[in-house]
Amino acid sequence: MPITEEVKLYGAAWSVYTRIARLALEEKRVNYGLIEIDVFAETGVPQEYLKRHPFGRIPAFEHGDFRLYETAAIVHYVDEAFPGCALLPADPKARARANQIVGILDAYAYRTLVWEIYVESVVSIREGRLADEQKIAAALPRAAVCLSELTRLSDDSEFLIGNSVTVADLYAAPIFACFTQAFEAVSLMEGCEKLNRWWQRFAIRDSMYRTQA
């Protein structure tokens, strides 16, 4: 059936960054269509898709005739262009904290928790290959720093920052959905009680169910 929604997201259900953008759309209750793109196809990134995203990453976004790529830009556009809950706190310090957490997740945690731990520990078994134990071992200290900083910088309230959902939760949740499947997550999360409590609450949100791979 053709997708008729005005808002379209080009990506993949398995993708962390696609899920971040989807969570923003879900939390803002924006009607959208997800168009699956296989960036790892044997023939390479589809040529047509490279016109939307010349770097060949997912997701890419379209609202009417307005096209955008880069998840942070998409999330902020969705936040500002559509009604509903604001995805950034109004208070400048809380706003800065939420943006700082996004920066940490984007620059350090995604690579370490998803690629170096989850992909090596969990996806490798699914793909029938041996995990690269050296890669996992090298990632553990970096993962510990990511988790202790996220614990230190987050509030002990319903969400990572404040009492309503923010971009910090939207970036963190898809990363944690992968990372917490890894055996290594159990010991790494010890002592991160605030983060553990946040994850127990956020993992069962409607938006998380609706964006499951």
Ligand SMILES: N[C@@H](CCC(=O)N[C@@H](CS)C(=O)NCC(=O)O)C(=O)O
């Ligand atoms: N800076 C990009 C990163 C997006 C990204 O890395 N997406 C991954 C999937 S979660 C991807 O496209 N990977 C394909 C590749 O690495 O070739 C953004 O914020 O949108």
